Amino acid sequence: MFKRILIANRGEIALRIIRACHEMNIEAVAVFSEADRGADYLRQTDRAVCIGSTIPKESYLRMDRIIAAAEVTGADAIHPGYGFLAENAQFAQMCRDCKLEFIGPSADAMRKLGDKASARQIAKAARVPTVPGSDGLVESDEEAVEVAESIGFPVMIKASAGGGGRGMRIARDKTDLIAALKQARQEAAGAFNNDAIYLEKYIDQPRHVEVQIMADQSGAVIHLYERDCTIQRRHQKLIEEAPSPAIDSRTRRDLCHAAVKLAKAAKYTTAGTVEFLVDAKGKFYFIEVNARIQVEHPVTEMLTGIDLIKLQIKAAAGEPLGISQRSVRTDGHVIECRINAEDPYNGFRPCAGRIEKFRPPGGFGVRLDSHVFEGYKVSPYYDSLVGKLIVHQPTRLEAIRAMQRCLREMTVEPIKTTIPFHLRVLEHPRFQAGEIDTGFIERTLL
Ligand code: MV4
Secondary structure (H helix, E strand, C coil): CCCEEEECCCHHHHHHHHHHHHHCCCEEEEEEEHHHCCCHHHHHCCEEEEEECCCHHHCCCCHHHHHHHHHHHCCCEEECCCCCCCCCHHHHHHHHHCCCEECCCCHHHHHHHHCHHHHHHHHHHCCCCECCECCCCCCCHHHHHHHHHHHCCCEEEEEEEEECCEEEEEECCHHHHHHHHHHHHHHHHHHHCCCCEEEEECCCCCEEEEEEEEECCCCCEEEEEEEEEEEEECCEEEEEEECCCCCCHHHHHHHHHHHHHHHHHCCCCEEEEEEEEECCCCCEEEEEEECCCCCCHHHHHHHHCCCHHHHHHHHHCCCCCCCCHHHCCCCCEEEEEEEECEECCCCCEECCEECCEEECCCCCCEEEECCCCCCCEECCCCCCEEEEEEEEECCHHHHHHHHHHHHHHCEEECCCCCHHHHHHHHHCHHHHCCCCCCCHHHHHHC
16 A cells, blocks of 8 residues: 555645545645645645645646655655646656556556547447447548438537537537538647547437446456536536436446446546436436546445545555445435535626635535635635535435535635525426436526
8 A cells, every 4th residue: 555645636635635545544745836835734734845836837737846746755656636637648657657656547548538539439349328420530521511411410519639518519500510610620729739529419408427437456347326417507517416316227227337338448447437418318328538536526425435535545556446346335315516616696706715704514414525714715726616515315305405404504704605506506496306407507597
């Protein structure tokens, strides 16, 4: 097992990883930017090293400084958390070249899955259902028209280097398609330095359901069931829950089995998430893989009673998972609300500033993953997450009620937060009935 892990991240996820390390008797080394100097969570670490100025490019994205910090502190592994360098295959390779274990999959698996057209082909070859579309990249306008006419309009043009909703465009007919292809290529070239694109049939009003997987280095892969992340705004998730209210037990079995098949085909190791779209009929289609631990991982932890960060570290250290698929059981229903420092009445504009009053909620089945406290200054330079509120109850209705109670109990002042918006979603009859799709927020509440 590792002796000392360097955490190449900040905020709530850094604290989450520090806690897991200490429970495993592993020392935790933090890196921090000038903006995070003096932050409370840094006091929980055994060492903390400043790696640069406030802007991410000069600190949390500086691979050279992070590796240097690991070397001078004698760390034997690096945990990237989510965001920043978590899905950077070059960084993963650099760590391993420096004899530092990167807590994540191999650089090779990351590259193959990070390229969406390539991930689609791996899925197809493994007989995992994919959205009907092009066989790999589309190389010309003629090919795009041919594919679109065979699958039928509307179609979605996606950047192969994109993901998470970046670099997508809908085309409703042939004229639309020609113009959209050009724009999509230009955008992709600008945003990702890669103009490769592929085509998919447009799925109308889908739900977003993802499967948590964990794989050790001997080829054993388990799934830890699904999370439903359909409640999003502009590709930012707001609420996640499990089990998904949208799928029956047969679909669940097939979905989870598909995710495991894909992970095996890609020789995936450690923690990952396989994303699917679920259409109005309940049919599912693979869309992409997230090669990291995700923000919403606590939903699965509460549902299964399994600490995913500890399991991820174990897998990265080359140990067997020690958990069989049969022993993964789910219990009740879990809902998570992301509490962001944003003004929901003003286009979700980020609201940085000092938290003067902070009262966390509590009670039965309540978990708050947060690094903030009274006196904490929310920085405008980083994502605006101030905490994740997770409730665990026997049924979905009880979970909704408990979440409403917690959101009313919680106080974060004077900065604006998404708390009142969450209350509006939770009280909506359509949300309560589980009748939602990815357009719900925009159509119903904005
Ligand atoms: C789609 C789609 C409809 N049809 N692909 C957006 C995020 C990225 N992971 C995939 N996304 C979508 N891909 C096809 N072929 C609709 C979306 C989509 C979406 C997906 C999940 C959650 C929220 C969404 C919001 C808008 C669009």
